[in-house]
Amino acid sequence: MPTQNFKGQKIWQRRTGRESLGHWIMWLIGVAIFAYCWQQISAVTTWFFVWDAPRIADDIWTRATPPRWGYITQLGEPIWDTLNMASLGTILSLILAVPVAFLAARNTTPSLLFIRPVALLIIVSTRSINSLIWALLLIAIIGPGVFAGVIAIAIRSIGFCAKLLYEAIEEIDQTQVEAITATGASRWQVMAYGIVPQILPAFAGIAVFRWDINIRESTVLGLVGAGGIGLQLSSSLNVLAWPQVSLILLVILAAVVISEWVSAKVRGAII
Amino acid sequence: MLRLEKLVKTYKTGDQALKAVELEVPAGQVLALIGPSGAGKSTLIRCINQLVEPTSGKIYLGDLELTGLSSGNLRRERRRMGMIFQEYALIERLSVMENVLSGRLGYVGFWRSFLRRFPQSDVDEAFRLLDRVGLAHMADKRADELSGGQRQRVGICRALIQNPALLLVDEPTASLDPKTSRQIMRLICELCKERDLAAIINIHDVALAQMFVQRVIGLRLGAVEFDGPPEGLTPEVLTTIYGEEDWEATIETVNEDEIEEALK
Numbered sequence: 001m002p003t004q005n006f007k008g009q010k011i012w013q014r015r016t017g018r019e020s021l022g023h024w025i026m027w028l029i030g031v032a033i034f035a036y037c038w039q040q041i042s043a044v045t046t047w048f049f050v051w052d053a054p055r056i057a058d059d060i061w062t063r064a065t066p067p068r069w070g071y072i073t074q075l076g077e078p079i080w081d082t083l084n085m086a087s088l089g090t091i092l093s094l095i096l097a098v099p100v101a102f103l104a105a106r107n108t109t110p111s112l113l114f115i116r117p118v119a120l121l122i123i124v125s126t127r128s129i130n131s132l133i134w135a136l137l138l139i140a141i142i143g144p145g146v147f148a149g150v151i152a153i154a155i156r157s158i159g160f161c162a163k164l165l166y167e168a169i170e171e172i173d174q175t176q177v178e179a180i181t182a183t184g185a186s187r188w189q190v191m192a193y194g195i196v197p198q199i200l201p202a203f204a205g206i207a208v209f210r211w212d213i214n215i216r217e218s219t220v221l222g223l224v225g226a227g228g229i230g231l232q233l234s235s236s237l238n239v240l241a242w243p244q245v246s247l248i249l250l251v252i253l254a255a256v257v258i259s260e261w262v263s264a265k266v267r268g269a270i271i
Numbered sequence: 272m273l274r275l276e277k278l279v280k281t282y283k284t285g286d287q288a289l290k291a292v293e294l295e296v297p298a299g300q301v302l303a304l305i306g307p308s309g310a311g312k313s314t315l316i317r318c319i320n321q322l323v324e325p326t327s328g329k330i331y332l333g334d335l336e337l338t339g340l341s342s343g344n345l346r347r348e349r350r351r352m353g354m355i356f357q358e359y360a361l362i363e364r365l366s367v368m369e370n371v372l373s374g375r376l377g378y379v380g381f382w383r384s385f386l387r388r389f390p391q392s393d394v395d396e397a398f399r400l401l402d403r404v405g406l407a408h409m410a411d412k413r414a415d416e417l418s419g420g421q422r423q424r425v426g427i428c429r430a431l432i433q434n435p436a437l438l439l440v441d442e443p444t445a446s447l448d449p450k451t452s453r454q455i456m457r458l459i460c461e462l463c464k465e466r467d468l469a470a471i472i473n474i475h476d477v478a479l480a481q482m483f484v485q486r487v488i489g490l491r492l493g494a495v496e497f498d499g500p501p502e503g504l505t506p507e508v509l510t511t512i513y514g515e516e517d518w519e520a521t522i523e524t525v526n527e528d529e530i531e532e533a534l535k
Contacts, residue, residue, distance in 0.1 A: 009394055011411035058512050127378075154465050173360075173363075175356055175358055175360040176361070177361075178356075178360065178363055179321055179354065179361075179426075179429075180373060180376065181322060181349075181364070182320055182322060182345040182349060182352070182353075182354040182356075182439075183349065183350070183354075183373060183374050183375075183376045183377050183429070183433055184347065184348075184349035184350040184376065184377025184378075184433070185346070185373075185376035185377060185384075186346065186376075186381060189376045189381055189384055189385075192381070192384065192385050193362060193365075193373050193376065193384070194362070197362050197363075197364040197365055197461075198362075198364070200364065
């Protein structure tokens, strides 16, 4: 009880004595753990490299500037590949994600006991593996190139899109579904009239949001051989062609900024 | 025309929403269903078109028994029962016209409805209905641009375009202001008379019910407590339905309202 009687006056405190003591102990333990971890990390850090870092960074900076502007002529095709990889991958993943989302949503799934867990498993498993790892696997299976990148992006995005979409499906206004059912509409008609119009804005938002993320992800897929601008980046890094690296980074930055702008515009138009 | 025999609904939670309700509605009769919240009014209406599956009992629409129909047959019978909702339940992002035409979904195939290629006769009927409720100029507006009263009119059109024999009306005026409430109730009752439709109207507002309907059913804890003409709703009857309260005011309001209406 934080309220105490003291000479007829009611004294109010946020915590009782025992509670504030517990609070202090919690803080003490927290600080102790932090100090211990700090010490552990320091022990295994080669401090020479850390102190050296500014000089190396400065060195790379001077080598990388100015960017080799002439190199841009060779970047047109890779960045186009990258954009295609992201766009096609997103479209493919949306096609696959829509049925999965309907099977996973509590109010549309045909079977809560059997089909819903399977759909949820698909969502979790595709989401839990990074697209870089998917790309590595797929390059081993279908060989290097843009196609492997498209598939990697698509698989990685299924879980993300399906999860957001099935949450949107579960949040729909059920009375609209009731109203359509009451007219004698069939199952598919109820879906087309009662459910789809309600989730369309969410669907469009998810699509551009994921496309935006995929452009960023697809820029690195080339590092493992899945084509696009990442391939150029990795070969430039390998030969320590720093002016080319800096130009590639600028191009990636521009692509990401543009995609961000496009998706913001699209989302603004929908809502 | 509609007959309920020993209709029982027990929810999974164990709540008995309806206790052996017996009810017969002749063709063309408009009746009001009153009762406190939780009395089972909504459940009763939803049991009739099987949006809620009754636990036991029988529902006859004409000669046909509705419980236990196959899903195809049930859909065919649902076309004969138009439903109007409290919160209108329009598809907000579709146009007024699409909302009205959605009442024909039971009659057209999936692809025709998906591509919005409804038969011309349906479109004609939709325009006629919209004109009847005074919304012909709104056909291309999106449903979420309309006011409450306008939305409910669209809801009424959607129910009527089904060409039903029975209207199931769930709290049509609960979200509307008093004036619009009366207009909507009047419209529903007029349309029922024009088309010789039977209707079951769930309603909270006892005074409003008394003003418009021929018969009142009082439901309490899932059982019929009162069945009679609106004049039969004495303070004693209202007490048995709703519990102890000063009912004189409610009944007096009716008279004042009627005078007010007469003066207009």
